[in-house]
Amino acid sequence: MALSRPLARLARCPQNLAALQAPVHQRRHFASPPVTQNATGSKGPTAMVLLNMGGPSTTDEVGDFLSRLFADGDLIPLGRLQGYLGPLISRRRTPKIQKQYAAIGGGSPIRRWSEYQAAEMCKLLDKMSPETAPHKPYVAFRYAAPLTEDTYAQMLEDGFGQGRGGRAVAFTQYPQYSCSTTGSSLNELWKWRNRLEGKRGSGEVDPQGAIKWSVIDRWPVHPGLVEAFAQNIEARLAEYPPERRDSAVLLFSAHSLPMSVVNRGDPYPAEVSATVYAVMQRMGMRNPYRLVWQSQVGPSAWLGAQTADAVHEFIKKGQKDLVLVPIAFTSDHIETLYELDQEIIGETGLDSVKRVESLNGSPVFIQALADLAKSHLESGISCSPQMSLRCPGCTSERCLEQKKFFAAQQAQL
Numbered sequence: 001m002a003l004s005r006p007l008a009r010l011a012r013c014p015q016n017l018a019a020l021q022a023p024v025h026q027r028r029h030f031a032s033p034p035v036t037q038n039a040t041g042s043k044g045p046t047a048m049v050l051l052n053m054g055g056p057s058t059t060d061e062v063g064d065f066l067s068r069l070f071a072d073g074d075l076i077p078l079g080r081l082q083g084y085l086g087p088l089i090s091r092r093r094t095p096k097i098q099k100q101y102a103a104i105g106g107g108s109p110i111r112r113w114s115e116y117q118a119a120e121m122c123k124l125l126d127k128m129s130p131e132t133a134p135h136k137p138y139v140a141f142r143y144a145a146p147l148t149e150d151t152y153a154q155m156l157e158d159g160f161g162q163g164r165g166g167r168a169v170a171f172t173q174y175p176q177y178s179c180s181t182t183g184s185s186l187n188e189l190w191k192w193r194n195r196l197e198g199k200r201g202s203g204e205v206d207p208q209g210a211i212k213w214s215v216i217d218r219w220p221v222h223p224g225l226v227e228a229f230a231q232n233i234e235a236r237l238a239e240y241p242p243e244r245r246d247s248a249v250l251l252f253s254a255h256s257l258p259m260s261v262v263n264r265g266d267p268y269p270a271e272v273s274a275t276v277y278a279v280m281q282r283m284g285m286r287n288p289y290r291l292v293w294q295s296q297v298g299p300s301a302w303l304g305a306q307t308a309d310a311v312h313e314f315i316k317k318g319q320k321d322l323v324l325v326p327i328a329f330t331s332d333h334i335e336t337l338y339e340l341d342q343e344i345i346g347e348t349g350l351d352s353v354k355r356v357e358s359l360n361g362s363p364v365f366i367q368a369l370a371d372l373a374k375s376h377l378e379s380g381i382s383c384s385p386q387m388s389l390r391c392p393g394c395t396s397e398r399c400l401e402q403k404k405f406f407a408a409q410q411a412q413l
């Protein structure tokens with residue numbers, strides 16, 4: 001019997017292999033070591049699953065990363081041509097993008113940061129929320145290892161689901177919701193839940209024994225997030241002489257969106273603006289600022305002003321003290337380490353143009369993740385009310401079904 005990669009992993013345990021070889025209608029329970037229960041009447045264990053796009057850890061992984069990215073119809077909708085154009089475009093872009101990853105040390109640091117953030121957050125949560133302990137850290141990436149399907153299979157192997165139920169939180173690491181990012185990760189999670197927990201053929205899942213999911217789907221103005229950004233900005237501003245500090249222009253930079261996505265009604269531009277305004281309020285509105293947009297790809301129209309143009313134009317106008325603030329991604333990636341540092345700032349040749357450090361391992365940030373997770377677990381809600389609303393221009397069946405699924409998890413919590 002040919003098994004998919006996640007199922008092949010489950011089959012490594014001889015009892016599981018027997019279960020997988022059983023007739024489909026009997027293929028319900030996988031043998032796996034139970035997750036350690038604590039003896040204090042805890043509702044735990046709780047799986048904390050950090051969702052993100054991921055990035056290639058080595059230059060050799062760039063091809064696979066791009067081919068998954070261009071195959072994703074939630075990010076780059078190519079319709080019936082997806083299967084043909086996706087591989088073509090990704091193959092053509094691979095050498096260029098490989099050079100960019102080589103220039104930042106040979107790979108994306110996002111896996112290292114995400115695993116660190118997940119582990120540290122869970123340590124804090126075990127102390128802050130003993131009633132849902134132990135908290136088990138997982139990372140599920142959309143386009144690079146550890147992929148969603150492998151993480152899901154690992155959770156089943158660790159004793160969640162498969163007749164035992166168990167509680168899991170899908171925690172997006174995009175603070176601001178876009179259907180192209182968090183939406184895509186949730187669609188993927190929902191797909192693999194049906195494939196790995198559902199009966200073969202019907203995909204039907206017995207809700208009693210399956211993993212009970214809830215989602216932290218957005219957190220654009222969480223005070224801990226705002227504080228972590230503000231502290232990193234203040235640290236960079238402190239490098240300017242005091243008489244120039246308050247007149248330095250803050251350029252908040254977020255990954256742009258195609259105008260087709262903006263016009264579909266995607267919530268991301270409004271939520272990024274909300275983060276920027278909250279950070280500025282926390283900083284007493286001391287500095288002049290703008291929100292600008294970076295990393296557009298391809299010839300279609302994207303949301304602007306573009307970061308590179310804004311830097312160029314401000315310098316031309318004589319404004320040379322510029323502080324770039326990556327505001328829509330919490331860990332470093334090629335868009336900070338290559339596009340901002342090497343291309344945009346490097347090309348100015350000016351020491352007065354600086355970038356604020358990404359949140360990465362910031363203890364204030366990790367505390368914010370734990371605070372957010374704790375209030376989510378206490379709230380007993382399966383997802384925010386915003387999740388139930390589709391974009392006015394949405395035509396995707398995947399979005400519809402995924403949203404119905406996560407909203408209906410409320411009955412299981």
Ligand SMILES: C=CC1=C(C)c2cc3[nH]c(cc4nc(cc5[nH]c(cc1n2)c(C)c5CCC(=O)O)C(CCC(=O)O)=C4C)c(C)c3C=C
Pocket residue numbers: 053054055056069075076093097108110174178180181255256257258261268297328329333334335
């Ligand atoms: C909040 C962050 C991001 C949004 C929103 C986003 C939307 C978006 N992206 C593309 C196309 C590409 N993005 C690529 C790389 C990439 N994208 C983000 C973040 C967001 N994208 C990051 C952090 C990265 C880099 C990953 C890393 O370094 O680890 C790429 C691949 C690189 C390239 O070929 O240039 C593409 C393509 C679209 C179309 C889109 C909105 C619809």
Ligand code: FES
Pocket residue numbers: 179183264266389390391393394395396399400
């Ligand atoms: S595209 Fe936004 S809900 Fe489907």
Ligand SMILES: [Fe+2]
Pocket residue numbers: 255
């Ligand atoms: Fe992107």
